Amino acid sequence: MTIATELGTKVELTDERKAPSRLSAIGRFARRNPLGAAGGAVIIVMVLVAMFADFIAPYNPVANAFDRMHEPPSLENWLGTDQYGRDVFSRIVYGARTALLVGFASSFVGATFGLVLGVASAYFGGKIDLILQRIIDIFMAFPLIIMALAVIAIFGTGAQNVIIAITIPFIPRCARVVRSSALAIRELPYIDAARANGFSHTRIILRHMVPNVMAPFLIMITAFVGQAILLEASLSYLGLGVQEPTPAWGLMLQGGAEEYAESAPWIAIFPGIAISLAVFGFSLFGDALRDELDPKLRSL
Amino acid sequence: MNLSKYLRAVSIMAVGAAVAIGFSGVPGQAAPKKGGILNFVVPDEPPSWDGHRETTFALIHPFAPFYSLLIKVNPENPSSPTDFVCDLCTEMPTPTDGGRTYTFKIKQGVKFHDGTPLTAQDVVASYNKIIFPPEGTTSARVAYFVMVDSVSAPDEHTVVFKLKYPSGAFIPALATPYNFIYSKAKLDQDIRWYEKNVMGSGPFKFAGREAGASVRGERNNDYHVPGQPYLDGFEAIFSSKQAVRVQAIRGDRAAIEFRGFPPKSRDDLVDALGKDITVQESDWNCVLLFTPNHKKKPFDDVRVRRALTLAVDRWDGSKSLSRIAIVKAVGGVVFPGHPLAAAKADLEQIPGFWPDINKSRAEAKRLLQEAGVSDLTFVLSNRAVDQPYTIVGTWLIDQWRQIGVTVEQKMEPTGPFYARLRSQEFDVTMDFNCQSVVNPLLDIGKFLSTDTGNESYGGYIDRDLDKIFEAMNRAPEEAEQRKLMRQFEKRVLDEQAHSFVTLWWNRIIPHRSYVKGWKISPSHYLNQDLANVWLDK
Numbered sequence: 028m029t030i031a032t033e034l035g036t037k038v039e040l041t042d043e044r045k046a047p048s049r050l051s052a053i054g055r056f057a058r059r060n061p062l063g064a065a066g067g068a069v070i071i072v073m074v075l076v077a078m079f080a081d082f083i084a085p086y087n088p089v090a091n092a093f094d095r096m097h098e099p100p101s102l103e104n105w106l107g108t109d110q111y112g113r114d115v116f117s118r119i120v121y122g123a124r125t126a127l128l129v130g131f132a133s134s135f136v137g138a139t140f141g142l143v144l145g146v147a148s149a150y151f152g153g154k155i156d157l158i159l160q161r162i163i164d165i166f167m168a169f170p171l172i173i174m175a176l177a178v179i180a181i182f183g184t185g186a187q188n189v190i191i192a193i194t195i196p197f198i199p200r201c202a203r204v205v206r207s208s209a210l211a212i213r214e215l216p217y218i219d220a221a222r223a224n225g226f227s228h229t230r231i232i233l234r235h236m237v238p239n240v241m242a243p244f245l246i247m248i249t250a251f252v253g254q255a256i257l258l259e260a261s262l263s264y265l266g267l268g269v270q271e272p273t274p275a276w277g278l279m280l281q282g283g284a285e286e287y288a289e290s291a292p293w294i295a296i297f298p299g300i301a302i303s304l305a306v307f308g309f310s311l312f313g314d315a316l317r318d319e320l321d322p323k324l325r326s327l
Numbered sequence: 328m329n330l331s332k333y334l335r336a337v338s339i340m341a342v343g344a345a346v347a348i349g350f351s352g353v354p355g356q357a358a359p360k361k362g363g364i365l366n367f368v369v370p371d372e373p374p375s376w377d378g379h380r381e382t383t384f385a386l387i388h389p390f391a392p393f394y395s396l397l398i399k400v401n402p403e404n405p406s407s408p409t410d411f412v413c414d415l416c417t418e419m420p421t422p423t424d425g426g427r428t429y430t431f432k433i434k435q436g437v438k439f440h441d442g443t444p445l446t447a448q449d450v451v452a453s454y455n456k457i458i459f460p461p462e463g464t465t466s467a468r469v470a471y472f473v474m475v476d477s478v479s480a481p482d483e484h485t486v487v488f489k490l491k492y493p494s495g496a497f498i499p500a501l502a503t504p505y506n507f508i509y510s511k512a513k514l515d516q517d518i519r520w521y522e523k524n525v526m527g528s529g530p531f532k533f534a535g536r537e538a539g540a541s542v543r544g545e546r547n548n549d550y551h552v553p554g555q556p557y558l559d560g561f562e563a564i565f566s567s568k569q570a571v572r573v574q575a576i577r578g579d580r581a582a583i584e585f586r587g588f589p590p591k592s593r594d595d596l597v598d599a600l601g602k603d604i605t606v607q608e609s610d611w612n613c614v615l616l617f618t619p620n621h622k623k624k625p626f627d628d629v630r631v632r633r634a635l636t637l638a639v640d641r642w643d644g645s646k647s648l649s650r651i652a653i654v655k656a657v658g659g660v661v662f663p664g665h666p667l668a669a670a671k672a673d674l675e676q677i678p679g680f681w682p683d684i685n686k687s688r689a690e691a692k693r694l695l696q697e698a699g700v701s702d703l704t705f706v707l708s709n710r711a712v713d714q715p716y717t718i719v720g721t722w723l724i725d726q727w728r729q730i731g732v733t734v735e736q737k738m739e740p741t742g743p744f745y746a747r748l749r750s751q752e753f754d755v756t757m758d759f760n761c762q763s764v765v766n767p768l769l770d771i772g773k774f775l776s777t778d779t780g781n782e783s784y785g786g787y788i789d790r791d792l793d794k795i796f797e798a799m800n801r802a803p804e805e806a807e808q809r810k811l812m813r814q815f816e817k818r819v820l821d822e823q824a825h826s827f828v829t830l831w832w833n834r835i836i837p838h839r840s841y842v843k844g845w846k847i848s849p850s851h852y853l854n855q856d857l858a859n860v861w862l863d864k
Contacts, residue, residue, distance in 0.1 A: 091725040093647030110651050111721065184711075184738055266567070266711055270736045271721040286570055286591060 056319060063315020069308025077123040084117035089272040097291040107293035109279070110286075111272075115293060119301050121274035126305060129186065129259040129269075133193035134251030140194075141201025142244050146236050148202065149209035150228065160206075163199040171196045175258055179267045189268045193255045201247045208240045242320040249316050253309030260302050276302045359844060363862035365561040368572040368581040371712055372539065372565050374742045375522040378507040379457045380465045382761070382782055384851045385741055387504060388585050389542035389563035391855040393440070394507035394527035395551065397431060397450055397486070398498070400764060402859050405848035406609065408765040411502045415450065415528075415551070416486075419498075426493030431486045437551040439510050440532045447480035452511035454478045454488075456518065464518050465749075467782045470772030471500040474800065492801050499766040504852045530556035530858040540565060550858070557844070557861035567740075569713040576604075576839065582862075583838035586851045587611070587653050589714055596837045605840045607847035611832035612662050612770070613761035615654065615719050617707070618826040620753050622786040625703065630694040632824035635755070636679035637691035638730040639723065643684070645830055648722060652715040655833035659816045660760075660774060661767040662849070663831055666805060667812050668767070677820050679827060691730045704733040705754035708747055711738040719829055720757050748784045758784060758826070763852040768800050768808065774819045774826055785826050792818050792825075 057064035076083060086104075092112030100107045106115040148159040166174065174196035182188040212218065213236070221231045262268035263277030271278065279298035287294050373386035378394065398419065401410040413419060416431040423430070437445040458475050460466035474494040479487050490497060507527060513520045525533040528551065531544030545560040564581055566572050573592045575581040577599055588596075596604050619626035619635065626632060641657045649655040659669040659677065674680040681687045695701045709720040717738065724734045734755075739747065747753055762770040772779070775796055776788045792815065799811040819825050836847055844859045 089725065089728065091647075091722060093643075093650075096647075096650065111725075183743070185735075266738065270738050271717060272724055272736070286573075289595070290591075 060315035060318060062311045066308040066311025069304055070312055073123050073305055076120055077127045080120045080124055084120040086114035086117040088113060088118040088121040088274040100293055106297045109294045115297055118274040118279055119297055122276045125269055125275040126256045129190055130252040130255040133190045133255045134197060134248050137194040137197025138201045138244060138248045138251055140198045142205050145202035145205030146209045146232050146240060149206045149213055150232050150236060163202055166199040171258060172261055175262060184267050184270060186269045189259055189262055193258050197251050204243050204247055205240050208243050209236055212236055212239050246313060246317045246320060249309060249313035253306040256305050359557045359861040360863060361557050362559050363864060365558050365860060366581045367563055368575050368584045369563045369565050370567055370586055371741045374745045376525060377522040378505040380467060382467045383741060384586050387852045387855050391504055392529055392531040392544050392857045393525050393533050394529040396506055398502050400502055400853050402854050405846050405854040411498060415508060427490045429488045433484045433486060434551055435484055437528055438549050439528050440526055440547060445528050446483045447486045449511045450486045450508055451478050451480045452514050453509045456514060457506055461518055468503060470775055470779055471769045494800055496766055496768040496800060499764040500769055503763050504855060529856055552858060555858045561857060582842045585855060587834040587836055589651060589653050593835045593837045603840050604837050606837045609834045609847045609849050611834040612765050612849045613832040615715060615829045616758040616760055616826050617723060617755055618758045618785045619755045620751055620786050622751060623754060625698060625700045628698050629824050630698040631700060633678055634691040634694040636824060636827045637687045639679050639726045640684040641680060641830060644722060648830060652718040653832050654715045654719060654830035656831040658831050659828060660771050660819060661812060662765050665765060665767055667809055669816060673813060688730050701731060707734050707736050708753040708756040709736055709738050710744045710757060711740050716757055751784060751786050763850045765849055771815060787825050789823060
């Protein structure tokens, strides 16, 4: 690309002046946030494992094999077998699907509803804001797990209901964070200009405000995925989440941690490690993303 | 004296000494001590508090101590299917009128916990509610009393049962531990009062309940058996987690769980507590079933129902599951080992019990294909209780997977689970037939037509089956009963494929050694009023 200067000379822009490539952006992100990059690597591995579970898992995760009950880790069963003789490694591999499905679905849906609610609340202000925020206060007064338990009590158990149960408590949390960002944006001149031009409320909210609160939205989504995985595991551990024989990490803990903690600890240890790694990965990545997207933090 | 004579003399002396000790007991241990609170764990909470309506241990364990029965199993010999003793009556009656009339004399001076006297009218009102439930109420034991024509009270202390025909099943049915004697006044006030309230004449008075946590009872000082109960009270602590219950006993937060633990938990407790733990074991008159909903497609097709049972390898399942669950024996509809039960050769003729599982599964696949549902998918409703529901349900799903059927399991707490069963909103459900006194002629009432009001949830009407049941109960000879029982079994499990037996249970009760007076029986419903239980602390 060539541009003309005031002095009439022509300057050739080099490649370095072009927008940085995605790869180099990722490289810079990794250099600035090594822990975040490690978290991202965990997430990528988890996604790949979930996607290619059919090829990675050596055994059918739901097939009973009572002649191999409680086998310790070996070359045949890398992470041992459970009380039904099922391969623990295969169940962890397939369990990644359940974790990611519940994690991404509930955090994305919850955060999206929260985004719309938070921006609308900030934009309209007045009584609407007051009422919405008090409702949000009520929801936020309950810990996540209590809210999720209440929702499960209404809708019942199962993967779909677990997603609903985790989604609902996320909505007010995201709405509260997004509203605080949207309140500042509402006062900016371009919003006044949009109003002066007679744009509809929907257009102002969706076209002009929502894109400007995407940073906290993305951060919330990332943070929520880890929380959602933990919540799903908690609900399944309590017998209220996904049900046997579906491979799910929390369910594996429920089946193994209690009765076989002493005689076959591998049944509980490995799914426990998987849960910890996944939550740790999403937390690290979420923190790094926040640092990256928040200009105030970036300048520090 | 040669050696054999010497050994014989020693043997006689040893046996004599053992018998003497056995009968007299060790001094200091035989005499019950008064006082103390018995803490026990209960894996579940009951859907309601009405014994006449419910069928679950979750009701019996915390609530039986509040009530008296007309007769009950002998608490000193609860394993016997024929040893019954009076609870509210004064003596076991001899039937008259060719075995059609039973007259019970009721104890005088018995009081309900509110101080009102208990009379024959209360007994009649209770049994009328059980045998002839008024509209709007549910009785789980109507079929137990098919032989009863009427119940009446000629005076305040006499109850007369008139039967339609003589039946050996009548007295065991009367001893069913759910037949709580309620107050007629309360029933007149509201026939469903007992679903949410407690007021009996049993050894313990209701002292409170914390939802989801516990039920407490305190000694009834006006109890009609002099000197009993021995305990000051009890606390039934609810915990659905088996590991929590095991740890409660291990940590002495609770002394016993009356339902039963799997072998692994028994071994863990014995290893940890040594002589402080005592283990009692028994066969168990309890079996898990799975029942397709005949009103739902494709389960209205007998081929599909037969395919489901053909897929299940019970012989292998018995070996495998008995290591991790409270199930063991393979049997048909009758408690294994009973004279009326199917022999192994009989069983092996029934689909689902064939010795060659590969042949069985091939036939299952063929039937599904013929019915046009070779890729069958359904939801298995199950009760959210660890043992053995979850384990057997998960095992069944794997069995069905092997004929290409995909099943999702839906676990629900007892209340919603029963509500679903009663409303018949399921594809296939886990179900159970747990009976108290071993009485096969009535125990199989579970399989009768749905409209007999007998906790049969399959949604089917089979009058031919009902007729076999009726004929069997009228048959005087065991040989005839046995022949009819085989017909009944074949119709239920094979020809009509109404409902299916999985594995019979095995009862293992490890308890703190200081719990005395309680004896195991083949049912977790029997012998649970705690009147004769005491603590040797």
